[in-house]
Amino acid sequence: xxxxxxxxxxxxxxxxxxxxxxxxxxxxxxxxxxxxxxxxxxxxxxxxxxxxxxxxxxxxxxxxxxxxxxxxxxxxxxxxxxxxxxxxxxxxxxxxxxxxxxxxxxxxxxxxxxxxxxxxxxxxxxxxxxxxxxxxxxxxxxxxxxxxxxxxxxxxxxxxxxxxxxxxxxxxxxxxxxxxxxxxxxxxxxxxxxxxxxxxxxxxxxxxxxxxxxxxxxxxxxxxxxxxxxxxxxxxxxxxxxxxxxxxxxxxxxxxxxxxxxxxxxxxxxxxxxxxxxxxxxxxxxxxxxxxxxxxxxxxxxxxxxxxxxxxxxxxxxxxxxxxxxxxxxxxxxxxxxxxxxxxxxxxxxxxxxxxxxxxxxxxxxxxxxxxxxxxxxxxxxxxxxxxxxxxxxxxxxxxx
Numbered sequence: 078x079x080x081x082x083x084x085x086x087x088x089x090x091x092x093x094x095x096x097x098x099x100x101x102x103x104x105x106x107x108x109x110x111x112x113x114x115x116x117x118x119x120x121x122x123x124x125x126x127x128x129x130x131x132x133x134x135x136x137x138x139x140x141x142x143x144x145x146x147x148x149x150x151x152x153x154x155x156x157x158x159x160x161x162x163x164x165x166x167x168x169x170x171x172x173x174x175x176x177x178x179x180x181x182x183x184x185x186x187x188x189x190x191x192x193x194x195x196x197x198x199x200x201x202x203x204x205x206x207x208x209x210x211x212x213x214x215x216x217x218x219x220x221x222x223x224x225x226x227x228x229x230x231x232x233x234x235x236x237x238x239x240x241x242x243x244x245x246x247x248x249x250x251x252x253x254x255x256x257x258x259x260x261x262x263x264x265x266x267x268x269x270x271x272x273x274x275x276x277x278x279x280x281x282x283x284x285x286x287x288x289x290x291x292x293x294x295x296x297x298x299x300x301x302x303x304x305x306x307x308x309x310x311x312x313x314x315x316x317x318x319x320x321x322x323x324x325x326x327x328x329x330x331x332x333x334x335x336x337x338x339x340x341x342x343x344x345x346x347x348x349x350x351x352x353x354x355x356x357x358x359x360x361x362x363x364x365x366x367x368x369x370x371x372x373x374x375x376x377x378x379x380x381x382x383x384x385x386x387x388x389x390x391x392x393x394x395x396x397x398x399x400x401x402x403x404x405x406x407x408x409x410x411x412x413x414x415x416x417x418x419x420x421x422x423x424x425x426x427x428x429x430x431x432x433x434x435x436x437x438x439x440x441x442x443x444x445x446x447x448x449x450x451x452x453x454x455x456x457x458x459x460x461x462x463x464x465x466x467x468x469x470x471x472x473x474x475x476x477x478x
Contacts, residue, residue: 090394111424131449133412134396136439141392142385145317146427149307149333149382151238151374153298154273154366159184160293161286162264162429163192167294174278178269178297185294187286189265196258210244232362271426273299298376303369305333305345308360317361320386331365333374334381343367345373347384393435399445400425400433410446416459418446 155325165187173186217237220374223229250468276296278466282287309317320329335342345367354361365382374380399409400423407425410418421440439445446459453459 079449090326093299127451128416128458129452130462131410131412131446131453131461132462133444134447135367136393136395136404136435136441136443136445137392138389138391138441140388140432141394141432143387143389145309145313145384147307147382147384148336148378149305150304150331150374151380152364152375152377153273153300154302154304155273155299156376157270157273157297158293159267159297160268160288160290161185161187161272162259162288163187164287165189165191165285166264167280167282167284167286168284169440170278172275172278172295174275177274178213178272180269182197182269183266184275185267187265187267189262192258192262192265195257196262199251199255199258203248203255206244206247206251210241210248212239213241213244223391252336265468269297271297271299273297293328300372300374300376301369302345302366303347303374303376304364305331305365305374305382306361306362307362308355308358308369309384311354311359311361314354314361316386317363317384321347321350330385331367332383332385333365333367334383336379336381339381342380343369389434393439393441394432395435395439395445396447397427397431397433398447401450410453410459411439412444412446412459416461418453418455418457418459420455 082290095327118211136431167185168188170184172178173185174180178184217234217240220229220234220237224231224234230441232409274297278295279292280290280294316327331345331347333342334344345365347363349362349364351362363384365384395409400407401409406422408420408422411421412418421438421441425433426436429432446453449459450461
C-alpha cells in the first residue's frame with residue numbers, strides 16, 4: 078500500500094517540472110542566445126577583419142639546375158680483404174682496429190724462420206754451383222791451351238765446354254730458386270696494399286693462418302675519396318647520355334644528400350654510366366665519386382642523390398613549402414586582390430629540398446602562401462606574418478584541397 082501510494086506523487090512532480098521548463102524556455106532563449114552572440118561575434122568579426130596569418134613568397138625567374146633524383150648506396154672507392162699468401166703462425170699485429178693506414182704500411186708479421194732457412198739453403202746451393210762452374214771454366218781454358226800443343230784432344234775440349242754450359246744453366250736455376258725463396262719470405266711481412274681505413278681484426282696473434290682462409294686477416298676500405306652507386310629509370314638514359322656528350326671532357330655534377338634532413342653531405346662528379354640497362358629492374362646503374370675528408374659519407378649508408386644535367390635559364394621558381402598535394406594533384410594558394418586567396422593547380426619539377434621549378438599554372442610576380450595553409454579556404458583573407466609565429470599562432474603547413 079505504501080509503495081503504491083508514493084508512485085503517483087513522483088509522477089505528478091516530474092510532470093510539473095517539465096511543464097515549468099517548457100513555459101520558461103521562450104523567455105530564457107533570447108537571453109541565452111544573445112549572451113552567446115555577445116561573446117562570440119566580436120572575436121569572429123575581429124578574426125575576419127585581420128585575416129588568416131600566413132607567410133608568402135613571390136614567384137621569381139632565375140636559372141635553375143636541371144637534375145634527376147634517386148637513392149644511392151655509399152661504397153668504398155676501393156675495398157681489399159687482406160689475406161696471407163703463405164701458411165704460418167701469426168707473430169704480431171701492427172695496426173689498431175678502425176685506424177687509417179697508408180699503402181705499404183706493415184700490418185701483420187708471420188713467423189719467418191722456416192722461410193728464412195729456405196733462403197739460406199738456396200743461397201748455399203747457388204754458391205756451390207757457382208764454384209763448380211768456376212772450376213769447369215778453368216779446365217776448359219786449360220784444355221783449349223793444351224789443344225794448341227796437341228797435348229789434348231778436341232773431344233776433351235768439347236766435353237768441357239758442354240759441362241761449363243750445363244753448370245751455367247744450373248747457376249741460373251739456383252738464382253731463380255733463391256728469388257722464389259726470398260719472395261716467399263717477403264710474404265711473412267703483410268703490408269697494406271692500399272691506403273684506407275682498416276676494419277675489425279679478424280685473426281689474433283698466435284693463430285695459425287692459411288692461404289685458404291676465407292675471411293682473411295682484415296678488410297681495408299678506401300673512404301676518401303668515396304663512391305656512391307645509384308640507379309635511375311631507363312627513361313632517363315637519353316637525357317643523361319645527351320648531357321654527357323654536351324659536357325665533353327667535363328664531368329657531370331652529383332650531390333649526395335642526407336635522407337632525413339636533405340642537407341648536402343658532399344659534392345662530387347659522375348664517373349660511371351653503366352654500359353647496359355638492367356632489364357630485370359628497368360634501371361641503369363650510375364656511380365659518383367666524392368671527396369670525403371670530413372667522413373660525412375660512410376660505406377653502406379643510404380643517401381639521396383641528385384645528378385645535375387645542366388642549367389635552365391629564366392625558369393619560374395617558388396619555395397617547395399608552397400606546393401600542396403590533394404587528390405586532384407598539386408596546387409598552391411595564390412594571394413590576389415584584397416589579400417584573398419585562390420587555389421591554383423600547378424605542374425612542377427623538384428630542384429632541391431627548398432625550391433621547385435613551376436612549369437605550368439603560375440607566372441612571375443604571383444604571391445603564393447608558403448606557411449599557414451592549414452587554415453585557408455578559397456576566398457579567405459590572408460594576413461602576412463613577417464616574423465616566425467609563436468607556438469600555437471601558426472598551424473603546421475599542409476592542406477587538402
